[in-house]
Amino acid sequence: MLQVRGLCKSFGRPAVDHLDLSIAEGEIYALLGPNGAGKTTTLRMVCGLLAPDAGSIAIAGVDALAHPAQAKQVTAWLADEPLLYDRLTPLEYLEFVAGLWQVPAATARPLAEALLTELGLWPHRGEHCEGFSRGMRQKTALAGALLHDPKLLVMDEPLSGLDAAASRQVKDLLRARVKTGRTVVLTTHVLEVAERLADRIGIIVTGRMVAQGSFEELRRGAGPGQETLEDVFLHVTAGPLA
Amino acid sequence: MSAVFGPGSALWLLRHDLRLMGRELRSASKRKRFVLRYVVISVVVLLHLGGLLYAPELAHLHDTARAPALLVASFAIAGAFALFLSKAISESTESLFQRGDLDLLMSSPLPMRRVLISRLAAIALNAGFMPMLLLVPLLNGMMLRGEFAWAGAYVVLVSLSLLAASLGSAVTFGLLAWAGPRWTKLIARTIATLLGAVAFITIQLKVLIPAEFRLAVWQALMPAPGSTPSGPLWWPARAALGDTMPVLALMAAALLAVLGVSAALGRAYGSGVMGNLALPRAAHMDGVARHFRDSPLDALRRKERRLLIRHPGLIAQMFYQMVFLVPGTIALTNIGPNGKQSVAGVVFLTAMMTGRIAKIVAAGPFEGDQAEALAVTSPTHPAHVLRAKVLVTIVALLLIAGLPVVAIGLKLAAAFAAASVASAAAAGARVWLAVRRAPQLRRAGLQGRLQASTDGLLGVGIDIGWGVAGALLTLVL
Structure with a gap:
């Protein structure tokens, strides 16, 4: 559903750095990362709100940079x-x-x-x-x-500020959409949400993808002792930051 | 038809913008709306009465020789266009930085060209509203007198506002591409201010320019007797005076400008390029903070000073006030360069304007304090917090208002000294008002807005009061 290749964006310093992303139809994908990692910039480029410096974006097989109107027809953007x-x-x-x-x-x-x-x-x-x-x-x-x-729903921190009931409502709605073949890409700082809701998780640091896969895959990749997504996240992001 | 009027069309988007504007106006309380309705009706009736009374004067233009009529009309139109353009640049800058619903519109599959056409129409409406409010009753008066040749002036007004909206938006976006987001706001506001001043000066030309010079300019610009001026610069005046071809040409030019600018900017928006440019970038400040051993008062003063200097709109707002001070001062000096009355007049203007500037300066440290709780919850003495704000406000005021006034001429230095006394007091009053107003603003309710507008009126009253006090002081001394 979403194919991103070699995406770059710089605001003086690189915000997104040769990012590759492949998200299948009917998937909930959570894009995680520390503050300033380039999550929102990536999503804004996907939705045509920002022009990338380099790279390609394809949504449902449509080249979003060459045919933005066609791509936007099947996409929805929800800002934080x-x-x-x-x-x-x-x-x-x-x-x-x-x-x-x-x-x-x-x-x-x-x-x-x-x-x-x-x-x-x-x-x-x-x-x-x-x-x-x-x-x-x-x-x-x-x-x-x-x-x-929309075939692709792109959401920046969709659950921030919601109470427990509203949060549940939104999560249920997203799951129901995904069951009908729709795709959801979201960012969140609440790692429990990503752990429970997302089929796959990508972690980016300083604009580069440092880990990607299902929660189980990420946990296995992070090695022993990394039980929760929080453990995995801190383990994965500690390296590039240090 | 649905492509023109249906959902997603430029007209549909314009209707959406107008609906929002209408809702904004209707959001006031019932009582306020009732009062507002009658105030608006009274103003419209009064303006139309004025229009009817002044219409014979304007009709007389047709009876006079063609060339002087064209010259007078051209000056009036140039002044109006400067005003249109000034407002259009301000509006387009605001709409760019307060991105508002642009994300929603840009994420939709609608061609940005259509969105921009509706935005340009809305900017034209805003830019042309005030001049049209004054001029349309006059034209209506002409129509009531049967002077139908003036009907072209309606088209001139609409065309000029559309041209101004297109040109203003192009200037703003050009600045954004050339100077980047940080400088665009400042430069655009300065240009808008200068254009506003041009409009103001055009109205005041008779007072500002000495008679001999005025005559020389008039003779230089006047077309030769018997000749018919045909260049594009004369089109607006010829259209206003009823020539059909210039009316059509002006309409075509306005439509082409709107379509051209919306197509060019639409491409930039569609590709997300404008999204890039409008993003704020971190300012790179040279040097490092070296004042970690400051006393609390020093730290507070330093913080206020830094924030005030880095205030994005401060310089433009100061400039705006100063620009309007200069023509008035020149006019008063022309009336009687050595007279005590003209000095008193200058003192009045200076004191009043510096009072207004004080309000702008005070708005930074007082209303714009985004981390007020930080100082309040620190062990710093509360009086230090207030003292730092007042000191920075007064020093900035004296620097900003004082230097240009002294630069006008040494003759005015004495007047400035007297004005300083008045303006310092005015500054104190405005600061006091700002402090009182801050909690009201935080409430963000209608009551708060009402209180703020009352304070605003009171502030203007204080400015005028101190201006008069300064002038009287000069006369007595």
Whole structure:
């Protein structure tokens, strides 16, 4: 579903350094790394928000750099602090997003209602987003991201700021999407989330991929005594930093 | 049709922007909305009455010789265009740095060209709003008098605002590509300020330029008698005066500018290049921190000074205030270079402007303190925190406001001394206001906003008050 080859990006110093990434259809992939490792920069390049200095990106077989509109049609981006229009209601926001992705009204309206209901936002459909808590804003943005039924969902810290119930709701929703063949790429600093949710995990340090695989594979690769993902993460990231 | 009006079209995006603007306006309380509605209606009615009264003067332009009419119209249009462009540059810079919903729009498959067309239209609307508010009633007055030849002026206004929006956006993006994000804001604001000053000076030309020079300029620019000026520079004036071809040419130029700029910038956005440029980059500061043994007061002062110097918009805002001080000062000096009244006038202007500058300077250390809790929870004496802010504000104020005023001429040095007394007091008052206002702002509620606007009005009152006090002091001395 997502093929990244030799991706490079520099802001004076290298932020992403010859990164390769292959993510299969129907997979949840967690991209981990210390602060400033280049996770968000990588995802922003995948979504066409940043131009890479070098490398290639293919989404569902489409060259995202040569045909950005085609690639964006099947992709959704959820920022860590998503911007909503304060003076729009969630339903109006989804109506706008449907227009951006050209989702036919006959499909968009029931889908928007279903998403808002599923995320517990239906009772708030008539309220302006300005009064929403962080969790409600995050969920509204997630509904927007899912509205055009993207094949690839790219999420930057999707669970930050969510309470336990909301976090569970989002995780369940992502699992359900993946079961229907959709692909999710996410970053998170909560390693337990990655451990439990992700099928595969990639760890990047200073823009380079230093370990990749399922949790079991990473644990085996890290050697004896590395039981949790936290142990593995600290073991793997200690080398390149030192 | 759906490509033009349907979801995802430029018009659909523009409607979305207008809906957000409308919601913003309607967000005030019912009482405030009620008052606002009647204030707006009254202002519109008053402006139209003024327009009707002034319309005969404007109609007279058609009766006078063609060449002077064209010259007068050209000056007026140049002034208006400078104002349009100034506002357009400010708007496009703001929209670039407050990225807002750009991530959402850029991650969608919509061509960025369409997004930019709607943004340019919104910038044009914002840039043209104030001048149009003043000029449209005048034109409506002309229409009511049956002077239909002036209908072209409506097209001129719309075309100029679209041209300004396109040019302003191109300038901003050009700066971003050339100077990088750190300098773009400063340079763009400075250009916008200068253009605003040009518009202001154009209005004040009669007062600012001595009569002989004014006549010489007039004669130099005036087209030869009997000749018909045909160059593109005369198009706007000719269009305003009712020539059909220039009206069409101006409309075509505006549309081409919008389409051209949106296509060029759309490509840059689509490829994510603008995303790169708009990203903040870490500033590389030379040298190392060498003051780890500072006393708490020194540390606080140093911190305030550093943050104030590195404040991104400070210099441009100062410059903005100073630019408007200079024409007024020159005008007053022209009226009576040696008269006590003109010195008093200069003192009034200086004191008032330095009061406004004090507010801007104070906004950095007081309102912009992002780590207020750090000093509050430290063992530092609370008075030191306040003293450091006040000291830095006053020193910065005297440096910024003092040097250019002294540079105007030694004759004004005495006036400046008197103005300094007044402005220092004004600065103190503004600082006091800022301290009072900070907790209100943190509440971020309507009550806080109302309190802040009341403080703002009070602040302007204090500026004027100290200006008058300084002027009276000069007259008495």
